[in-house]
Amino acid sequence: MSVHSNTETVVYGQVHNLQSIAVTTLAPRKDGYWVIYIHGGAWRDPAVTSASFDATESILRKKGLPIAGFASISYRLSAHPNHPQDPSTTDPKDFQDAKHPEHIADVEVALALLQNKYGFGARYILVGHSCGATLAFQAVMGAVSGHREQTTLTAQPTAIVGVAGIYDLRRLRDTHVDISAYQEFIEGAFGADEMLWDGVSPAQVTGTRGVEGGWKSGRLAVLAYSKDDGLVDGSQVEVMKEALGNWEKTEAQISTQEDSTRDRRLRILSIGGVHDEAWENGEQLARAVTFTFEQLQEMKLAP
Numbered sequence: 001m002s003v004h005s006n007t008e009t010v011v012y013g014q015v016h017n018l019q020s021i022a023v024t025t026l027a028p029r030k031d032g033y034w035v036i037y038i039h040g041g042a043w044r045d046p047a048v049t050s051a052s053f054d055a056t057e058s059i060l061r062k063k064g065l066p067i068a069g070f071a072s073i074s075y076r077l078s079a080h081p082n083h084p085q086d087p088s089t090t091d092p093k094d095f096q097d098a099k100h101p102e103h104i105a106d107v108e109v110a111l112a113l114l115q116n117k118y119g120f121g122a123r124y125i126l127v128g129h130s131c132g133a134t135l136a137f138q139a140v141m142g143a144v145s146g147h148r149e150q151t152t153l154t155a156q157p158t159a160i161v162g163v164a165g166i167y168d169l170r171r172l173r174d175t176h177v178d179i180s181a182y183q184e185f186i187e188g189a190f191g192a193d194e195m196l197w198d199g200v201s202p203a204q205v206t207g208t209r210g211v212e213g214g215w216k217s218g219r220l221a222v223l224a225y226s227k228d229d230g231l232v233d234g235s236q237v238e239v240m241k242e243a244l245g246n247w248e249k250t251e252a253q254i255s256t257q258e259d260s261t262r263d264r265r266l267r268i269l270s271i272g273g274v275h276d277e278a279w280e281n282g283e284q285l286a287r288a289v290t291f292t293f294e295q296l297q298e299m300k301l302a303p
């Protein structure tokens with residue numbers, strides 16, 4: 001480990017023990033990006049936390065990329081049928097019963113805290129796996145039903161990387177209608193109102209409420225997907241690609257002094273392996289982040 005690195009746990013909420021961020025700061029560099037990760041686990045898997053970025057982080061650290069820091073966000077989770085808890089004997093700060101909008105609210109508070117503490121402005125890449133990709137794109141939607149009617153981030157990410165992402169909840173359930181777990185975890189996180197599901201799905205919401213209208217200063221969207229995923233089908237990336245079509249065609253709303261152009265890119269990246277392999281050994285997730293830096297370099301946004 002380099003002498004210029006420091007790992008700490010940053011707490012961003014007092015309500016639950018999951019309201020924390022694993023942060024690694026590297027040697028300060030003005031031209032570097034922060035890589036900020038949002039884990040998956042269907043909004044409920046207690047075994048998938050901020051630590052699920054560890055393998056990816058250690059691969060990325062060896063690559064000499066222009067990275068100023070890493071952050072991996074834990075957030076409150078919904079109840080899991082296979083992990084029952086007794087409310088009378090469980091510390092409320094460990095009890096899993098979160099419902100929308102608590103997951104996205106936590107992520108947004110965490111991002112605000114990181115921004116306050118480290119002041120990286122737009123120089124960050126938001127990376128999400130599975131439902132973490134849902135949360136990453138929700139963070140830049142113009143509105144999120146049941147949560148907010150306006151954008152809240154003080155500075156939006158320059159790039160977002162969705163890996164094996166869920167972008168349309170109703171479609172995910174319909175495509176896997178024979179497997180009850182899909183209905184179960186979506187309902188567990190968002191309740192039974194399918195109109196709400198649509199209003200929080202990044203691929204379903206168009207116009208000013210969507211990513212299209214909300215992610216004003218964004219420059220690069222990368223959607224990584226493995227055809228061998230096994231849990232999230234390929235149509236999720238297809239519909240998200242479509243939803244980002246208008247976003248890509250429009251110029252970013254930034255001052256030109258910052259950068260010479262305002263052009264945007266949408267890239268689909270084919271990765272390998274099954275759903276959770278991406279973060280378990282970290283190779284494919286690291287590949288997606290490395291690919292993102294290559295794109296930013298081509299766009300003259302990274303050294």
Ligand SMILES: N[C@@H](CC(=O)c1ccccc1NC=O)C(=O)O
Pocket residue numbers: 040041042043044045129130131132166185231232
């Ligand atoms: N391990 C999860 C399942 C899971 O993560 C998942 C299953 C199907 C489709 C997407 C999933 N995760 C997305 O965040 C669970 O325990 O419910």
